[in-house]
Amino acid sequence: MIKGWREFCSMLPPEVRSIIEEMRAEQIRGASYLAKRGAEAYVKLAQLLSGEELRKALKEIRREIIGVNPTMASLYNLVRFVPITGDASLVRARAEEFIRLAEEAKREIGNIGSELIDDGEVIITHSFSSTVLEIFKAAKGKGKRFRVILTESAPDYEGLALAEELESLGIPFEIITDAQIGLFARKATLAIVGADNVTKDAVINKAGTYLLALTCHEQGVPFYVAAETFKLHPEARAEEVELLERPLVRGGRLVRNVLFDVTPWKYIRGIVTELGILVQPKDV
């Protein structure tokens, strides 16, 4: 593709395009954050365009937002939530409603998920999920004492960003390398991770999640996933979901870097959503 071609042919104003470029560049924050930023791109678009221009731009932004990360169900559900129309105020209202519902969902997941945490709990997590962080915040807010074992989550080290958050909340934690999941899961009493996509048969999340789930299954540690319902993709099977890979070079050599892996339902005790805790469907 000729460099600049995308911008040349685009209906999207630069203010909107820059939000999408920023979403593409994001390496730490996950499916909730990107869905919210995508909704903000819609709001911006509705402020700048209307009528036929808006309608064309909406068709384009739909592809662009999904293209940011085709693994994330949240982006599909966002673009389904906002209709393709020339009515700018409708677009804006829907995008703002998405943001409001997402914020409410996260708060409610924090509330429900925090009930899983008892005093003295040792919780292991992988990567950095803002939804899981919300559960930690809510539990802390309820006065529960617990500590967290978290993976550094190579190669982008989102774990270090989570450590920063936990430190500011006064929640004790220990950071491990990803390869030590097997050693430390046995010290945990509970595991909670986020999700990028919940399909009919599995949870897709940061690569390494499957390893944690297997280990927890082996060690008898209950393994939960926290996910807003806009991350559900119940009509899809995991094998139909494209797993995004990002180029990685280490010591001058190309290293495979598929960002996500697939954890079958059978290793998951429950999925904490804003509507309650989902358990394994019978037909899986």
Add this chain to the structure above:
Amino acid sequence: MIKGWREFCSMLPPEVRSIIEEMRAEQIRGASYLAKRGAEAYVKLAQLLSGEELRKALKEIRREIIGVNPTMASLYNLVRFVPITGDASLVRARAEEFIRLAEEAKREIGNIGSELIDDGEVIITHSFSSTVLEIFKAAKGKGKRFRVILTESAPDYEGLALAEELESLGIPFEIITDAQIGLFARKATLAIVGADNVTKDAVINKAGTYLLALTCHEQGVPFYVAAETFKLHPEARAEEVELLERPLVRGGRLVRNVLFDVTPWKYIRGIVTELGILVQPKDV
């Protein structure tokens, strides 16, 4: 401890001490290499001392060599192999015999292990085992075509050193991050790793080995360990073995870095030794 105290009170000549310091600093090579270097330290000691001085120094070097890495059975078996005596020629002969037996064992493991590899095999491994490399060399020497999936093995990235060796042998390979073990094990037809210690109930090897073994068990990929018999510690149980941890700082934060994890026998199809392939003992 006062700096320099160890040198001050030591019976060990500087030439021997420098070998032990080099062993302590080694971050890439494993239990076979360190045992060989330890045997070379014995040879050097026998060249420099004799009689009562040698006897005292032998008592000290025993502690020092085990202290290099108390997880590695090879170091215990080395120090048991060399008697504490004032007879320098006996010490030298035993140490040289250890080196010769170790070299023969590795060659024979290469020979036996290469028979596990069929044409078209896709072999996944973790970390860098010189014994596993010997199997790859022998298989290549027999004209077998196969490829290797290997982990980078954070935080010391021994995988990159293995990649270098495979490249020079003309064996095709793909490097993955440790967290992708779950994604890539399913593409493999065989798994082979090294060992630092084989106890009555488990194999102790670089952290992450247990995750690979669990995944292979789940995916039906046969999982083998390659280990010279001097890595066996059959009277010990894994819980009695001290797992060495090395300090690690990432982004200004302390990260836990236990170097080894424990893989129970039940996940291991066989242990390739120079005497043949060991299978799970009945009483485990």
